[in-house]
Amino acid sequence: MIDATKPFxxxxxxxxxxxxRAASTLEVGNYxxxxxxxxxIQIQAGDKTGPRNYQGAGAILEVRGHILVSKRKKETITxxxxxxxxxxxxxxxxxxxxxxxxxxxxxxNKLFYNWTDYIDGDFTMVRTEFVTPLxxxxxxxxxxxxxxxxxxxxxxxxxxxxxSQLNRYVTAIRGxxxxxxxxxxxxxxxxxxxxxxxxxxxxxxxLEF
Amino acid sequence: MIDATKPFxxxxxxxxxxxxRAASTLEVGNYxxxxxxxxxIQIQAGDKTGPRNYQGAGAILEVRGHILVSKRKKETITxxxxxxxxxxxxxxxxxxxxxxxxxxxxxxNKLFYNWTDYIDGDFTMVRTEFVTPLxxxxxxxxxxxxxxxxxxxxxxxxxxxxxSQLNRYVTAIRGxxxxxxxxxxxxxxxxxxxxxxxxxxxxxxxLEF
DNA sequence: ACCTTTATATCGTGA
DNA sequence: TCACGATGTAAAGGT
Numbered sequence: 001m002i003d004a005t006k007p008f009x010x011x012x013x014x015x016x017x018x019x020x021r022a023a024s025t026l027e028v029g030n031y032x033x034x035x036x037x038x039x040x041i042q043i044q045a046g047d048k049t050g051p052r053n054y055q056g057a058g059a060i061l062e063v064r065g066h067i068l069v070s071k072r073k074k075e076t077i078t079x080x081x082x083x084x085x086x087x088x089x090x091x092x093x094x095x096x097x098x099x100x101x102x103x104x105x106x107x108x109n110k111l112f113y114n115w116t117d118y119i120d121g122d123f124t125m126v127r128t129e130f131v132t133p134l135x136x137x138x139x140x141x142x143x144x145x146x147x148x149x150x151x152x153x154x155x156x157x158x159x160x161x162x163x164s165q166l167n168r169y170v171t172a173i174r175g176x177x178x179x180x181x182x183x184x185x186x187x188x189x190x191x192x193x194x195x196x197x198x199x200x201x202x203x204x205x206x207l208e209f
Numbered sequence: 210m211i212d213a214t215k216p217f218x219x220x221x222x223x224x225x226x227x228x229x230r231a232a233s234t235l236e237v238g239n240y241x242x243x244x245x246x247x248x249x250i251q252i253q254a255g256d257k258t259g260p261r262n263y264q265g266a267g268a269i270l271e272v273r274g275h276i277l278v279s280k281r282k283k284e285t286i287t288x289x290x291x292x293x294x295x296x297x298x299x300x301x302x303x304x305x306x307x308x309x310x311x312x313x314x315x316x317x318n319k320l321f322y323n324w325t326d327y328i329d330g331d332f333t334m335v336r337t338e339f340v341t342p343l344x345x346x347x348x349x350x351x352x353x354x355x356x357x358x359x360x361x362x363x364x365x366x367x368x369x370x371x372x373s374q375l376n377r378y379v380t381a382i383r384g385x386x387x388x389x390x391x392x393x394x395x396x397x398x399x400x401x402x403x404x405x406x407x408x409x410x411x412x413x414x415x416l417e418f
Numbered sequence: 419a420c421c422t423t424t425a426t427a428t429c430g431t432g433a
Numbered sequence: 434t435c436a437c438g439a440t441g442t443a444a445a446g447g448t
Contacts, residue, residue, distance in 0.1 A: 007255060009218060009241065011299055021365070021426045022311040029303025032218065032243070038256040046216060046302030047247040049263050050443060053307060056258055056428080075426075088295060090220055093255030094238025098262060102231040104439075134369070134405070135437080156230065156441080159422075160343070164373040165438095190421060196343070230441040259428060265443070284441080313424070344422070345447095364425085368437070374423095399436055 002068070004061040006089045007037045013083040016043050018053050020075030026052050033068070033079060035061060037093070041070045041077065053077055102209050104155040108138050111153060111185055111207055115141065118205050119149055119183070134172040148178045153207065154186040158193045167200055211277070213270040215298045216246045222292040225252050227262050229284025235261050242277070242288060244270060246302070250279045250286065262286055311418050313364040317347050320362060320394055320416055324350060327414050328358055328392070343381040356388045362416065363395040367402045376409055 002008065010033040016026040031052070032044040039059040042051035059072035068079040108128055111118060115126050123141045130140030130150070139151040150173060152166040163184060170182040184197055185205035197204055211219065219242040225235040240261070241253040248268040251260035268281035277288040317337055320327060324335050332350045339349030339359070348360040359382065361375040372393060379391040393406055394414035406413055 009220075011218075011297070011302075016307075018307070018426075022309055024307040024309040024426080026307045027305045029305045030299075030301050031303060032299065034241070034253065036256055040256070040258045042258055044243065046299070046304045047245050047249070047266065048444075049249050049251055049260065049265055050427085051258065052305075054258050054426080057256065086297060088220070088297075090239075090241065090255070092239050093220075094240060095255045096236045096238045096261075098225075098227070098233040098235045100231055100233045100441080102441090155439090157421090160377070161370055161374065161422095164377060165370070168369070168373060192421070227441075233441080257428085259442090263441085263443090309426080311426090366436085370438085401436070 002063050002087065003089070004035070004063050004068075007093055008035050008087060008089045009033070010035070010081075010087045011085045012081045013085070014079050014081045016053050016080075017078045018076070020073075024053065028082065030085070039070075039072070041068075043077075043079070102155065104138075104153060106209065107155055107185070107187075107207055108153050110209075111139055111151065111205075118185070118207070119151075121147070121149060132169045132172040133175070134168045137166070137169040146178055148173050148180040149183065150180060151183040151185055151205070154184070156186070156188065158184050158186045158189040158197075158204075160193050160196050163193060163197050163200065163202065166202060170202075211272050211296065212298070213244070213272050213277075216302055217244050217296060217298045218242070219244070219290075219296050220294045221290045222294070223288050223290045225262050225289075226287045227285070228287075229282075233262065237291065239294070248279075248281070250277075252286075252288070311364070313347075313362055315418065316364055316394070316396075316416055317362050319418075320348055320360065320414075327394070327416070328360075330356070330358060341378045341381040342384070343377045346375070346378040356390070357382050358390045358392065360392040360394055360414070363393070365395070365397065367393050367395045367398040367406075367413075369402050369405050372402060372406050372409065372411065375411060379411075 015028045018024045035041045038057035040057045042054040045052050055070045059070045062069045066081045070077045121143045126141040129136045137150045138153040141149040166182050170180050173180045182202040185207040224237045227233045244250045247266040249266045251263040254261050264279045268279045271278045275290045279286045330352045335350040338345045346359045347362040350358040379389050382389045391411040394416040
């Protein structure tokens, strides 16, 4: 009998049925089932990083003989176990978080503290998380004559969607009667994104970590 | 000695260092390490569904005594094992895929086969994956007078970014001299997205599964 | 190999 | 709780 009150890893021949936002079935096979103390459960197959099926933290697991049922809000995963190969209860499983460096915030700060190295103008104010009617832009500088400079920062390769996002902010500020220049800053940009950037009249700033 | 040529699950006291697109460290603790036949590796902690660190398919795992090193392109994960609690090699681990229903494609097809129930006009052509200069839009109908109707379909709640995406396509087609009407179709839309949609003059179609 | 798009994305934040 | 944006998103599909 499987104890659902403890975290465990189970390798078993089983099949899986999911019903919720979408619906899916997973044919009978040998899969690894991971159940954690937060209630989350996932079914891992023999390739790829992501689970085939999963349920996030807060799910409730019930054991009914050889059938496991995990429920969370309107979503249900049913696992029918045919053969149990191995079952391990994991004790003292750590929940430490990773410490990441090189975040978007780091890039924003670099640009903020070295503003005049990247952007020319006679500024009265530079600030981060500048709120526009359509959401906050990462950085904004305002000149004495009221001209706005808006900068959207990305930590990875810039996508066309990122430039669309900048375009929304720039359009929103121009809608308030201010002249506005738009910038995308990132370590990298592809050629299609670069073209789209130029076609909208925005500037690209190469910003390295 | 750990055999990196076979898929395995390892529960151990260890620490993890990642260096690549970003960089991170994970403090010493007890974690579950999953290594699959496709080379992928992931470090799972005691809560949440996602792995703390991972490397996708195609990574190469090397074992150097009590240190595991996984490399893929310019990314490296180093796992320093302090105590090994359990090690299982998994045989005949299945790689079957889930069969999903309720996909975006399903919604696109529903709209395609019931076009006139949703959109008025005198159409000479309706097609899916209609290519614009800025990428393919999900559905397009062209009237006898050349007027274009572009529809972007989403299977979940519509975001502002989705409407920006439609705006790019519509602007691109208008740029070729064709008059164009834009539509967003989905089962759900939030109020901010709805307002943005209306402000750009696009129509919203409630499209259920 | 690079770029674009989808996903049961997941996850955190702010209203 | 809901809406919205960031993510080492991952994974699939196209050029």
